[in-house]
Amino acid sequence: xxxILFISMLLSFSIISACSDKEETPNVPNKPQEEQESKVPSKxxxxxxxxxxNKSQEAHQSHENQQEPTKANKGNxxxxxxxxxxxxxxxxxxxxxxPITLPKGLPISDxxxxxxxxxxxxxxxEILFFESNKYLPINDPKLKNSKTATVIARLVVKxxxxxxxxxxxxxxxxxxxxxxxxxxxGYNIKGYQDAGAGSLWTGWNEGRxxxxxxxxxxxxxxxxxxxxxxxxxxETHMLPIPKQNGFARLDVYKSxxxxxxxxxxxxxxxxxxxEPLKALEITTAFYH
Numbered sequence: 141x142x143x144i145l146f147i148s149m150l151l152s153f154s155i156i157s158a159c160s161d162k163e164e165t166p167n168v169p170n171k172p173q174e175e176q177e178s179k180v181p182s183k184x185x186x187x188x189x190x191x192x193x194n195k196s197q198e199a200h201q202s203h204e205n206q207q208e209p210t211k212a213n214k215g216n217x218x219x220x221x222x223x224x225x226x227x228x229x230x231x232x233x234x235x236x237x238x239p240i241t242l243p244k245g246l247p248i249s250d251x252x253x254x255x256x257x258x259x260x261x262x263x264x265x266e267i268l269f270f271e272s273n274k275y276l277p278i279n280d281p282k283l284k285n286s287k288t289a290t291v292i293a294r295l296v297v298k299x300x301x302x303x304x305x306x307x308x309x310x311x312x313x314x315x316x317x318x319x320x321x322x323x324x325x326g327y328n329i330k331g332y333q334d335a336g337a338g339s340l341w342t343g344w345n346e347g348r349x350x351x352x353x354x355x356x357x358x359x360x361x362x363x364x365x366x367x368x369x370x371x372x373x374x375e376t377h378m379l380p381i382p383k384q385n386g387f388a389r390l391d392v393y394k395s396x397x398x399x400x401x402x403x404x405x406x407x408x409x410x411x412x413x414x415e416p417l418k419a420l421e422i423t424t425a426f427y428h
Contacts, residue, residue: 226254226278230267233278236260240297240406241380242267243425247418248292257283264298268412293422294412300405303384309407310400312385313350315343323364325371331364342367346374348382349401353416355392362392370420377424380408388423390416399423 223245231242248254252271257279259266270276270289282288300306320332323342331344335357342363343352351370355363370390379386379401386401397419399410408426413419 223248223254226256229278230256230258234258234260234265234267236265238263238265238297238299238406240265241403241426241428242295243422244428245425246292247421254292255280255283255289263300264296267295269293269295291412293410293419296409296411298407298409300407303402303404306402306405306407307384310382310385310402311350311387312348313343313352313387315345315350315352318343323367325364325368327371327375329371331367333360333363344371346379348384349379349386349388351388351390353390353392354396359392366390366392366416369417373417373420374424377421378427379420379424380426380428388420390419392416 227242227245231240234240246254246269248271252273253275255270255272255276255278257268257270268283269292270283271292272283272289276282276289300309315332316330318332318334320334320343323331323333325331325342325344329344329346331342334341334343338357340355340357340360340363341352342355343350344367345351351367353363353366353370355366367390379388380403382401383404384402386399388399389397391397394414394416397411397413397416399419401408401423410419410423413422
């Protein structure tokens with residue numbers, strides 16, 4: 141009987157101990173291995189995220205590249221703005237009521253700046269254009285010194301009483317009716333040559349313009365060559381439209397080029413231009 145009681149007590153103690161051990165150890169379920177691995181990025185994924193460019197940064201860089209002009213374009217833009225501001229300043233300093241037009245720009249040497257002197261009277265204005273190696277304001281007294289700046293051209297605009305009187309200042313000639321020896325100047329344009337007093341003239345008409353080149357009789361080919369160059373240039377450049385006529389004389393020897401045209405009661409005259417083709421280039425800059 142005692143033996144049976146002892147065994148019962150021993151079994152009861154074992155059961156109580158087992159229950160106590162079970163309560164002390166918490167039951168923490170293990171997360172599936174696949175779920176844990178999914179939250180840890182692989183090395184290749186990390187490298188891909190590191191190397192992937194930021195979209196906003198990429199767009200900003202692309203915009204900057206599109207806005208950044210080339211050095212050549214920057215230079216051309218600066219030169220254009222500089223001439224535009226100088227020409228605007230010239231016109232404001234004329235203090236005239238004459239409705240004159242200025243060129244959009246002038247051909248100047250690389251590295252030089254445009255400047256000018258101005259004179260204004262009641263019915264006439266005069267502008268002397270210069271190119272200078274350094275900045276000189278309009279009408280700077282230093283421009284009177286020929287070593288400071290180089291003359292590009294002189295422009296004189298005069299107003300007459302009426303259009304008829306203004307037209308009388310233009311030496312317009314219809315060369316086909318005036319006669320002379322024909323010469324082919326290209327682009328289906330015929331020139332007409334006339335000689336006298338040691339000079340040789342080659343003239344032709346383009347619209348309301350009469351144009352001629354001048355050389356000496358001992359150098360006849362130079363006049364034809366210059367005429368052909370002028371015709372070629374005017375194939376891609378427009379002279380101002382005169383009201384009523386215009387006249388251009390281009391001198392081979394760079395001493396007597398003269399361009400005159402009428403705008404109603406106003407007469408424009410360009411001279412003091414050494415290079416004859418530069419004279420044409422400056423004149424075409426008046427076309428608007």
